[in-house]
Amino acid sequence: xxxxxxxxxxxxxxxxxxxxxxxxxxxxxxxxxxxxxxxxxxxxxxxxxxxxxxxxxxxxxxxxxxxxxxxxxxxxxxxxxxxxxxxxxxxxxxxxxxxxxxxxxxxxxxxxxxxxxxxxxxxxxxxxxxxxxxxxxxxxxxxxxxxxxxxxxxxxxxxxxxxxxxxxxxxxxxxxxxxxxxxxxxxxxxxxxxxxxxxxxxxxxxxxxxxxxxxxxxxxxxxxxxxxxxxxxxxxxxxxxxxxxxxxxxxxxxxxxxxxxxxxxxxxxxxxxxxxxxxxxxxxxxxxxxxxxxxxxxxxxxxxxxxxxxxxxxxxxxxxxxxxxxxxxxxxxxxxxxxxxxxxxxxxxxxxxxxxxxx
Amino acid sequence: xxxxxxxxxxxxxxxxxxxxxxxxxxxxxxxxxxxxxxxxxxxxxxxxxxxxxxxxxxxxxxxxxxxxxxxxxxxxxxxxxxxxxxxxxxxxxxxxxxxxxxxxxxxxxxxxxxxxxxxxxxxxxxxxxxxxxxxxxxxxxxxxxxxxxxxxxxxxxxxxxxxxxxxxxxxxxxxxxxxxxxxxxxxxxxxxxxxxxxxxxxxxxxxxxxxxxxxxxxxxxxxxxxxxx
Amino acid sequence: xxxxxxxxxxxxxxxxxxxxxxxxxxxxxxxxxxxxxxxxxxxxxxxxxxxxxxxxxxxxxxxxxxxxxxxxxxxxxxxxxxxxxxxxxxxxxxxxxxxxxxxxxxxxxxxxxxxxxxxxxxxxxxxxxxxxxxxxxxxxxxxxxxxxxxxxxxxxxxxxxxxxxxxxxxxxxxxxxxxxxxxxxxxxxxxxxxxxxxxxxxxxxxxxxxxxxxxxxxxxxxxxxxxxxxxxxxxxxxxxxxxxxxxxxxxxxxxxxxxxxxx
Numbered sequence: 001x002x003x004x005x006x007x008x009x010x011x012x013x014x015x016x017x018x019x020x021x022x023x024x025x026x027x028x029x030x031x032x033x034x035x036x037x038x039x040x041x042x043x044x045x046x047x048x049x050x051x052x053x054x055x056x057x058x059x060x061x062x063x064x065x066x067x068x069x070x071x072x073x074x075x076x077x078x079x080x081x082x083x084x085x086x087x088x089x090x091x092x093x094x095x096x097x098x099x100x101x102x103x104x105x106x107x108x109x110x111x112x113x114x115x116x117x118x119x120x121x122x123x124x125x126x127x128x129x130x131x132x133x134x135x136x137x138x139x140x141x142x143x144x145x146x147x148x149x150x151x152x153x154x155x156x157x158x159x160x161x162x163x164x165x166x167x168x169x170x171x172x173x174x175x176x177x178x179x180x181x182x183x184x185x186x187x188x189x190x191x192x193x194x195x196x197x198x199x200x201x202x203x204x205x206x207x208x209x210x211x212x213x214x215x216x217x218x219x220x221x222x223x224x225x226x227x228x229x230x231x232x233x234x235x236x237x238x239x240x241x242x243x244x245x246x247x248x249x250x251x252x253x254x255x256x257x258x259x260x261x262x263x264x265x266x267x268x269x270x271x272x273x274x275x276x277x278x279x280x281x282x283x284x285x286x287x288x289x290x291x292x293x294x295x296x297x298x299x300x301x302x303x304x305x306x307x308x309x310x311x312x313x314x315x316x317x318x319x320x321x322x323x324x325x326x327x328x329x330x331x332x333x334x335x336x337x338x339x340x341x342x343x344x345x346x347x348x349x350x351x352x353x354x355x356x357x358x359x
Numbered sequence: 360x361x362x363x364x365x366x367x368x369x370x371x372x373x374x375x376x377x378x379x380x381x382x383x384x385x386x387x388x389x390x391x392x393x394x395x396x397x398x399x400x401x402x403x404x405x406x407x408x409x410x411x412x413x414x415x416x417x418x419x420x421x422x423x424x425x426x427x428x429x430x431x432x433x434x435x436x437x438x439x440x441x442x443x444x445x446x447x448x449x450x451x452x453x454x455x456x457x458x459x460x461x462x463x464x465x466x467x468x469x470x471x472x473x474x475x476x477x478x479x480x481x482x483x484x485x486x487x488x489x490x491x492x493x494x495x496x497x498x499x500x501x502x503x504x505x506x507x508x509x510x511x512x513x514x515x516x517x518x519x520x521x522x523x524x525x526x527x528x529x530x531x532x533x534x535x536x537x538x539x540x541x542x543x544x545x546x547x548x549x550x551x552x553x554x555x556x557x558x559x560x561x562x563x564x565x566x567x568x569x570x571x572x573x574x575x576x577x578x579x580x581x582x583x584x585x586x587x588x
Numbered sequence: 589x590x591x592x593x594x595x596x597x598x599x600x601x602x603x604x605x606x607x608x609x610x611x612x613x614x615x616x617x618x619x620x621x622x623x624x625x626x627x628x629x630x631x632x633x634x635x636x637x638x639x640x641x642x643x644x645x646x647x648x649x650x651x652x653x654x655x656x657x658x659x660x661x662x663x664x665x666x667x668x669x670x671x672x673x674x675x676x677x678x679x680x681x682x683x684x685x686x687x688x689x690x691x692x693x694x695x696x697x698x699x700x701x702x703x704x705x706x707x708x709x710x711x712x713x714x715x716x717x718x719x720x721x722x723x724x725x726x727x728x729x730x731x732x733x734x735x736x737x738x739x740x741x742x743x744x745x746x747x748x749x750x751x752x753x754x755x756x757x758x759x760x761x762x763x764x765x766x767x768x769x770x771x772x773x774x775x776x777x778x779x780x781x782x783x784x785x786x787x788x789x790x791x792x793x794x795x796x797x798x799x800x801x802x803x804x805x806x807x808x809x810x811x812x813x814x815x816x817x818x819x820x821x822x823x824x825x826x827x828x829x830x831x832x833x834x835x836x837x838x839x840x841x842x843x844x845x846x847x848x849x850x851x
């Protein structure tokens with residue numbers, strides 16, 4: 001169980017975060033400079049917040065009201081740095097053993113070899129960091145942090161400097177981590193896909209604040225604000241006014257589309273009639289259909305961008321009374337209808353995939 | 360003639376070795392303190408530490424004389440213990456330590472500041488005390504700078520003249536170091552003795568530089584990685 | 589005429605005008621002379637006063653005085669340092685230069701004598717009858733000029749040898765670069781005693797004379813002066829030495845405690 005409530009004021013930036021997790025993996029997602037690394041460093045005790053309260057399991061690490069401030073070395077928090085931060089003058093074995101070398105020699109040896117096996121770096125024990133590849137170095141960094149059996153593991157953008165193949169492999173290994181590490185895990189990433197894969201909960205940061213901290217499906221399905229929506233891949237963000245709510249169905253007037261949208265979502269009950277809201281939908285959920293109907297609008301294709309496996313189409317609603325914002329649609333090449341620029345077609349927004357955000 | 364060469368040689372040996380040891384620890388301690396210290400006094404303290412480097416040695420020597428002399432604060436302090444510092448062998452060490460301290464301090468500090476703070480932080484999260492972080496992480500990573508600084512210190516101590524002459528004076532057999540002996544030999548016209556001493560200093564300097572170069576090559580490089588997966 | 593030619597001729601005209609003015613100014617006075625006088629440290633104060641007087645009376649002469657131990661000055665002259673006059677505190681250094689044909693022999697003469705004395709800080713409680721008192725345990729350190737290059741130091745050594753105390757005093761001796769340094773050490777109170785000239789003791793208020801050197805030693809003290817062979821201003825140098833022999837200069841020397849050798 002980890003509870004974090006900290007505040008720190010710097011020129012031009014204010015950190016004010018509040019969240020907690022319980023034996024799970026939390027991904028901290030947010031743009032650069034939003035305070036993610038600073039939070040990790042405060043939790044580890046490497047920098048001090050102006051005031052706050054941090055409790056890990058049954059130990060209070062920080063309580064500014066009571067004057068409690070534990071030094072990093074007693075917090076039992078493992079840290080994996082973005083640039084690995086291995087000890088260049090020590091071998092891999094000595095790096096991993098650094099935090100446990102007060103233990104009897106045989107126990108140290110056993111633990112080190114176990115960890116090396118689990119992180120798939122067995123046999124590299126007597127090499128120096130400069131003789132390893134980036135992926136290997138990151139594995140050593142992880143093994144080293146795990147050796148003292150910390151109660152909390154912090155990872156600061158652990159895979160950002162790796163190429164995609166290595167990254168995918170390491171992501172899988174991190175997911176398997178829970179098989180042999182039972183503590184809390186917090187990791188910072190700017191990659192939504194990675195965060196979604198590995199974590200059970202996601203905390204979204206913006207300008208030093210946590211704007212949403214929830215189970216990942218809730219964050220994706222019900223983003224708390226536009227930033228979360230954008231960060232989690234919701235596009236086609238438009239404004240609308242709620243005209244009616246019945247049960248879990250709402251009808252919203254969206255001037256940009258020139259019509260009404262039907263939305264079916266559990267949390268529509270949180271909204272009221274005539275409320276101005278922001279709605280959005282992921283590009284991959286929009287369908288191209290061949291006839292008009294509910295939630296279907298006539299649009300003209302303005303731009304087609306062909307990717308390796310997807311085609312991104314950018315449409316303008318054909319209704320001449322609307323503001324000109326793109327509607328972005330993502331289609332799999334495997335079953336995409338042939339569309340060319342200038343082509344007119346019907347675009348269908350499924351009511352269960354439209355996201356509604358309080359503005 | 361051998362007496363007049365062995366005496367300064369022996370005195371310089373004692374002085375240089377003692378000075379190097381003292382300056383090594385003092386300089387590293389000061390560098391460690393100042394490397395990650397931030398306060399409005401930082402520039403002032405830094406300036407005081409570097410002062411002997413920018414002042415002429417005779418000015419520094421004069422300052423030391425005022426300090427340790429009969430009427431100076433430290434001179435009076437030592438006289439309580441029936442000791443006089445000026446014109447004694449310890450004065451050669453004091454002069455050399457004061458003149459070499461800025462070199463050790465600046466080089467060591469630069470070395471420490473270059474050490475990636477994340478690596479030091481990693482050690483902290485792994486349970487290391489500040490002392491352990493310093494000796495097992497910071498120092499090994501800054502080692503090339505520290506070694507270079509020590510060699511510089513040794514060389515500077517060997518050649519220290521102005522301040523030494525001021526507070527230790529020329530007492531053959533007691534405080535006359537090699538540079539002082541060379542100066543007075545030349546004054547007196549004993550060019551042959553002076554040349555032998557100069558030769559000895561040159562040999563020691565070359566040997567020190569060679570040792571430094573050899574050690575630099577042998578030290579493992581502590582940055583970068585070579586292989587990609 | 590184009591602009592460049594015009595500028596060229598104007599510049600040329602100005603330079604010519606300048607040269608004419610300088611020539612006219614130059615002709616109305618004797619050619620200015622810079623005289624380099626290398627003199628022993630013990631002469632510092634007396635000679636500075638004399639030099640000021642000389643320059644007042646002869647305003648085309650500028651005296652650049654270089655004070656150091658006689659040994660240092662001898663070395664400098666041997667190495668070719670510019671000097672017109674050498675005023676030494678000992679015959680040994682002048683002899684060396686004479687042997688090397690670096691002086692104009694006919695200009696060499698003995699000008700002054702001095703006395704060598706033992707001085708102590710003025711607040712010292714030590715008393716001496718003569719130099720043998722230096723053996724006393726209360727005397728920890730004694731400053732003297734380096735006998736090898738400082739005449740006063742050499743006389744100090746001779747005095748101590750004559751009294752049979754030279755060997756025993758070795759470990760207490762601090763050898764200095766010149767008499768003024770000895771004086772400074774004693775003034776500062778960092779040594780218990782020093783040996784300097786009586787003239788040096790006289791200019792300082794922080795030291796007092798405690799004893800005199802044996803008479804035989806004092807009798808040997810001589811300050812010779814000569815014109816350097818390589819001098820570019822031989823006549824001016826000779827004129828300067830002539831002034832030093834005058835009554836005006838004699839009065840100043842005696843004021844500072846020197847004894848002028850009768851010519």
